[in-house]
Amino acid sequence: MQVLNQTTDFWLDLKKEAQSIANNEPLLASYIHACILTHHNFESSLSFILSNKVADDVMPALAIREVFDEAYLLEPAIVDSAIEDIKAVHERDAAVNNYLTPLLYFKGFQAVQVHRMANYLWKKGRHQLALFLQSRNSEAYGVDIHPAAQIGKGVMFDHATGIVIGETAVIEDYVSLLQSVTLGGTGNESGDRHPKVRQGVLVGAGAKILGNIEIGEGSKVGAGSVVLSDVPPHTTVVGVPAKVVGRPCCQRPCDSMRQNVLEDNGTLE
Incomplete structure (x- = not known):
């Protein structure tokens, strides 16, 4: 009711x-x-x-x-x-x-x-x-977006143009993606081959997340990054290939939309 x-x-x-x-x-x-x-x-x-x-x-x-x-x-x-x-x-x-x-x-x-x-x-x-x-x-x-991809609730595709999401990708609740993000594979392999994006994540514009890897809860992926390995929870990564540069300043970067990765060098608020 x-x-x-x-x-x-x-x-x-x-x-x-x-x-x-x-x-x-x-x-x-x-x-x-x-x-x-x-x-x-x-x-x-x-x-x-x-x-x-x-x-x-x-x-x-x-x-x-x-x-x-x-x-x-x-x-x-x-x-x-x-x-x-x-x-x-x-x-x-x-x-x-x-x-x-x-x-x-x-x-x-x-x-x-x-x-x-x-x-x-x-x-x-x-x-x-x-x-x-x-x-x-x-x-x-x-x-x-492949029809089999799983997308949770409270999800925002900001601007959205050019977003590509593969068949076995998972986006959990309360995630924000900006334009030109790819959740793709690394080749023509079959089976479970696409990223799993956990709750609270912010993925910056143009980021490419490739393979059956996990983007941990409350993490942040900087704009233009290429992510090829797991990202731990509450971690900020950026670069090609992406490397850890700090920790987000809030529990759920998807809410704050603070995309400047240079500010992510402290502890969680």
Whole structure:
């Protein structure tokens, strides 16, 4: 009951923000009504937005939306994760001052939600439709995530362009990735071959994390790094190849978004 109330409260907050924008920006009024105000709950709004983004000339939005609606009904945890993602963006991005902005405009948020649907289909054995969504995700947002990759809640893809995530990669709850990050393999080997990113991690822009390695809880990977071996928890690494340079100044670098690795030479706060 408490989760339901939280979801309802979140939706009411979104509608208030939407109504304010519709009132103050007439050119957006019809768009805001179509995306938010005509819907009876958050998941209906989300499925409408995403299905229209990934539809193409052959696969209409209405057909895709039916799949989204089914998944949200049968797996409400997907909806809960989307709300946690929006809250994460709101808390971590200094340029965001409401919940509506990432929902409507941020391709990083939207790409993660499309992946959640592809992952749902993959686990149901509907691999071809999952791969279709992966392809559309890549075309629409410039983000390429294999449908089998596991992504937790409270995840932020900041800017997002060029993010690539392999089949056996795992991203746990409360992680932040910036643009052009790769979680990839080291060759054409099969089996478990991609990185495991634990809770609280911050991965800077352009970092390449390769192989079946672990990025420990609360660690930080500096921008442009190439990581080829395990990173211990609460450790900062940077360079090519990446080397330990210190310890993050907070327990969860994903929240602080403090990307200057030169400040990471003290103890945890």
